[in-house]
Amino acid sequence: MMIKEKGAIWFFLLLLGFVFSSCEKSLDYQIQNQKSRLVMYSFPMADSAMNLHVSYTTDILSLQNYNKVTGAHATIRINNQIVSESVYSTEEDMMMLEDVVVKRHDTVNVVVSVNDSTVISAETIVPVAAQIISVDTARVMEFNDENTEEEMLKCELGIYDAASIRNYYQVKVEAYTYTEVEGQNSCQVETVDIIEQDKVFLASDYEAVLIADIDYQSTFEDYLFNGQYYTVSFLIPNQYLSPSDGVKRKTLHFYLYSLSPEYYKYVRSVAEQEAFREDPFYEQSNVYSNVSNGLGLVGGLAFDVDSVSVFDLQ
Numbered sequence: 001m002m003i004k005e006k007g008a009i010w011f012f013l014l015l016l017g018f019v020f021s022s023c024e025k026s027l028d029y030q031i032q033n034q035k036s037r038l039v040m041y042s043f044p045m046a047d048s049a050m051n052l053h054v055s056y057t058t059d060i061l062s063l064q065n066y067n068k069v070t071g072a073h074a075t076i077r078i079n080n081q082i083v084s085e086s087v088y089s090t091e092e093d094m095m096m097l098e099d100v101v102v103k104r105h106d107t108v109n110v111v112v113s114v115n116d117s118t119v120i121s122a123e124t125i126v127p128v129a130a131q132i133i134s135v136d137t138a139r140v141m142e143f144n145d146e147n148t149e150e151e152m153l154k155c156e157l158g159i160y161d162a163a164s165i166r167n168y169y170q171v172k173v174e175a176y177t178y179t180e181v182e183g184q185n186s187c188q189v190e191t192v193d194i195i196e197q198d199k200v201f202l203a204s205d206y207e208a209v210l211i212a213d214i215d216y217q218s219t220f221e222d223y224l225f226n227g228q229y230y231t232v233s234f235l236i237p238n239q240y241l242s243p244s245d246g247v248k249r250k251t252l253h254f255y256l257y258s259l260s261p262e263y264y265k266y267v268r269s270v271a272e273q274e275a276f277r278e279d280p281f282y283e284q285s286n287v288y289s290n291v292s293n294g295l296g297l298v299g300g301l302a303f304d305v306d307s308v309s310v311f312d313l314q
Helices: 003-026 261-275
Strands: 038-042 049-056 073-078 081-087 095-101 107-113 119-125 132-143 149-160 168-181 184-191 219-221 229-236 247-259 295-298 301-312
Touching: 038 107, 038 119, 049 073, 049 107, 073 095, 081 095, 119 261, 119 295, 132 229, 132 247, 132 301, 149 168, 149 247, 168 229, 168 261, 219 261, 247 261, 261 295
Parallel strands: 038 295
Antiparallel strands: 038 049, 049 095, 073 081, 073 107, 107 119, 132 149, 149 229, 168 184, 168 219, 168 247, 247 301
């Protein structure tokens, strides 16, 4: 399987976890004392098949993440042309539409109707993937959360930002660990919890103060480097770098996701509500949604990937 295919599958799995563990809880403020509403999620990714989730919101006290919807009909339009009409399947959390493949710059419109005549819709434009121009790494000594020095890997991703438009990004890193135990080879993939050093993670044009207390899932925008070459820096803790018994090789894969404005706003609104959920002085606000007559998100993405070897003992 190619790295790009792995990146797409990994991101869909990550989104599923993000949607069903964070989002439904984050909708509490929106659905409290309200009747059940339709929810829709779709994440059109450049050069990948479409995906779709449709459900009803649950009662706040329910142990379920969502209620399944039956008899829903989905219509997908790309650049104003109908490319798919199908009955929504409830067999999986996310229905894959293998015959619908989107490209960069595509305008994707999703309309879902149910038996009670409720109709919801949303639209997004699939962004162009910004390229990773360079990856530079160096072993450095840095203080960790326990205020003790630790050897870490300083990483710098060089990217060139397209001018004239506002661009939104997300950085993700995966550690691929190759092991050999009793003659059997295997590969384990782990998402790396990076330490965000760069100032791009801390501020934007509408966030004038430092916001380091909120985990924005390593998203950022090009407010500080619009239309320029820029190097994004972050640290990787030693736990992802050191060899262990049976480990023959380890590589790090760097993913740079280009996000639609809708997806960017959604991720950050969820992060803000999660960060201040228990704060009595924080005024609750709605999680961002671009779904008309419902809740959820249809947001486009694209990505580029590069990798470096941490060690190879073969």
